[in-house]
Amino acid sequence: MQMIKTNYENKIILGDTLTILKTLPNNFIDMGITSPPYNKGENKKGWLVKNIKYDNAIDKLPEQEYQKQQINVLNELYRVIKQGGSFFYNHKIRWEKGELFHPMDWLRKTNWTIRQEIIWDRKIAANIRGWRFWQTEERIYWLYKPFEKGTKIGKELKSKHALLSSIWSFSPENNNPHPAPFPICLPIRAIYSIMDEEKAIIIDPYCGSGTTLVAAKILGHNYLGIDISKQYIDFSKKRLNNYQNELSITNNEIKKHKVNKTFKERKEKGNFTGKFRTKQNLTKEKNLFEI
Numbered sequence: 001m002q003m004i005k006t007n008y009e010n011k012i013i014l015g016d017t018l019t020i021l022k023t024l025p026n027n028f029i030d031m032g033i034t035s036p037p038y039n040k041g042e043n044k045k046g047w048l049v050k051n052i053k054y055d056n057a058i059d060k061l062p063e064q065e066y067q068k069q070q071i072n073v074l075n076e077l078y079r080v081i082k083q084g085g086s087f088f089y090n091h092k093i094r095w096e097k098g099e100l101f102h103p104m105d106w107l108r109k110t111n112w113t114i115r116q117e118i119i120w121d122r123k124i125a126a127n128i129r130g131w132r133f134w135q136t137e138e139r140i141y142w143l144y145k146p147f148e149k150g151t152k153i154g155k156e157l158k159s160k161h162a163l164l165s166s167i168w169s170f171s172p173e174n175n176n177p178h179p180a181p182f183p184i185c186l187p188i189r190a191i192y193s194i195m196d197e198e199k200a201i202i203i204d205p206y207c208g209s210g211t212t213l214v215a216a217k218i219l220g221h222n223y224l225g226i227d228i229s230k231q232y233i234d235f236s237k238k239r240l241n242n243y244q245n246e247l248s249i250t251n252n253e254i255k256k257h258k259v260n261k262t263f264k265e266r267k268e269k270g271n272f273t274g275k276f277r278t279k280q281n282l283t284k285e286k287n288l289f290e291i
């Protein structure tokens, strides 16, 4: 993909996401990542953790209005992102009076091709009432914008990225004053896997404490952030100036992108059925089924 110089590189814009997105040109961003406000009604954190309250936004809309707003935001992102570009959308399954709301409820109504659902295994979570099993995961949707005359499949990832699997195990961030940050390894993994060595402009339309922007900067990309809180934007700017403090976490994540045998080599050697399906294990499986 070709890098086009715009006026939006390395900026953080203060304002409402949808309003700002509508002012941006078509097809100029390479990829994006975000975790939007989850419409959690501001009272759902249980007794383990304080309520999540944002500095300048109320996270409480009628559910259908919230879903419509997210569809509009996602469709604006589709417009500003280049063909062949990707967007990673972090969200979770929620319940309201026993009714389940799944991110797929509104993602399927957007223009995006849903390329993959990734499980973010957080290992721990605040809600521990017994209405259902302890929900320690969130979801990350890899959304893809196909080329006009292309297929919906898109470019293949390098094996060193794709072998990381669709379950991402990262503990939540606990060293950040923002009420709902994601850990920096999350945007690092997404950006490094998609862009590899290519240079890009990365958007986060609800950038909060700037985690995505710092990840983009560390990996040598340009960024564009939007948030409605001046307080969070000021914090992001300080974080971006001190990005060196987060290099070691980044390097630990990058070290995980390695490969002993590429997908092509696995296929050529005929051992593409998973490492546990050796001849010996297959015999064990057969015996189990015969019991």
Ligand SMILES: C[S@@+](CC[C@H](N)C(=O)[O-])C[C@H]1O[C@@H](n2cnc3c(N)ncnc32)[C@H](O)[C@@H]1O
Pocket: 015, 016, 017, 018, 034, 035, 036, 037, 038, 054, 055, 056, 057, 178, 180, 181, 182, 183, 205, 206, 207, 208, 209, 210, 211, 212, 226, 227, 228, 229, 232
């Ligand atoms: C889940 S947080 C994002 C946290 C971010 N990923 C981080 O690591 O710090 C959602 C952010 O959306 C912002 N926000 C909420 N409503 C907004 C709106 N209408 N327009 C712009 N930003 C908004 C909040 O201020 C908050 O920082």
